[in-house]
Amino acid sequence: MLSGIERSRTGITNRADKRPVTLADPPAFSNAQKAKRDFGVRLGEIRKTAGLTGLALASSCGWSESKVSRIENGKTAPSAEDLRLWAAQCEASDQTADLIASLELPDDVEGAVKVRNERLKLLHQKDRTFAVLIEEAVLRNVMGDTDVMAGQLGYLLTISELPSVSLGILHLGADRTSMPPVEDFWIFDEAQVNVELISGWLNG
Known part of the structure; x- marks a missing residue:
C-alpha cells in the first residue's frame, strides 16, 4: 500500500538522505x-x-x-x-x-483554490525544504471511495520524490508508550513552533 516509502527499525519511515530541514513560512489564509x-x-x-x-x-x-x-x-x-x-x-x-x-461567512471558493495553489508552488522552490511525519492510521482512515483514496496516496508518493520534501510514516506497530498520538505540531525554521493541544494552541 505504501510502496516506495521505507520502514525503519525504529518504526519511523523516511527517505535515506540526511538533508537539513527548513520548513516553509505559514501560507496566507483565504x-x-x-x-x-x-x-x-x-x-x-x-x-x-x-x-x-x-x-x-x-x-x-x-x-x-x-x-x-x-x-x-x-x-x-x-x-x-x-x-x-x-x-x-x-x-x-x-x-x-x-x-x-455573523455566522454567514464568505463563500470564498476561488480564494481558497488560489491559496492552495500558492502552497503547492512552495514545494517546488529550491530554497525551501519540508519534513513531514504522518501517522500510518491517518493514511488508513477511509475518507472517500477507492479512486479518491488511491489518488490521495498516489499524490503523497509523488510529492515525496520532490527534492524539497522528506516524508515519513510512523507505523501502527511502533511502541507509543512514551509518545501517545495526541498533539500536532509545526516547526517554521528557527522562528516559531506551533503546537495544537487538546485544550488550545501554544506558540513559541
Whole structure:
C-alpha cells in the first residue's frame, strides 16, 4: 500500500538522505479562513471581558474545553445555539443577534483554490525544504471511495520524490508508550513552533 516509502527499525519511515530541514513560512489564509479566525477572536474577547477562562465557559455550557479552544481558533464553526449559550454565559446576550448574523461567512471558493495553489508552488522552490511525519492510521482512515483514496496516496508518493520534501510514516506497530498520538505540531525554521493541544494552541 505504501510502496516506495521505507520502514525503519525504529518504526519511523523516511527517505535515506540526511538533508537539513527548513520548513516553509505559514501560507496566507483565504478570506473565508480569515473570517473564521477573526470571528473566533471576537468570541474570545467576549469571554475574556466576562472574566471567564476557557474551562469555566466550557463547564457552564456543558462542553469540553477543547470545543471552546477550537471555536476561538477558527477550527470549529459554532452553531446558532452555541452562540446563544456563549453570549448568555458571558452576560453578552445583547450581542446574540449580531453574532448569529455573523455566522454567514464568505463563500470564498476561488480564494481558497488560489491559496492552495500558492502552497503547492512552495514545494517546488529550491530554497525551501519540508519534513513531514504522518501517522500510518491517518493514511488508513477511509475518507472517500477507492479512486479518491488511491489518488490521495498516489499524490503523497509523488510529492515525496520532490527534492524539497522528506516524508515519513510512523507505523501502527511502533511502541507509543512514551509518545501517545495526541498533539500536532509545526516547526517554521528557527522562528516559531506551533503546537495544537487538546485544550488550545501554544506558540513559541
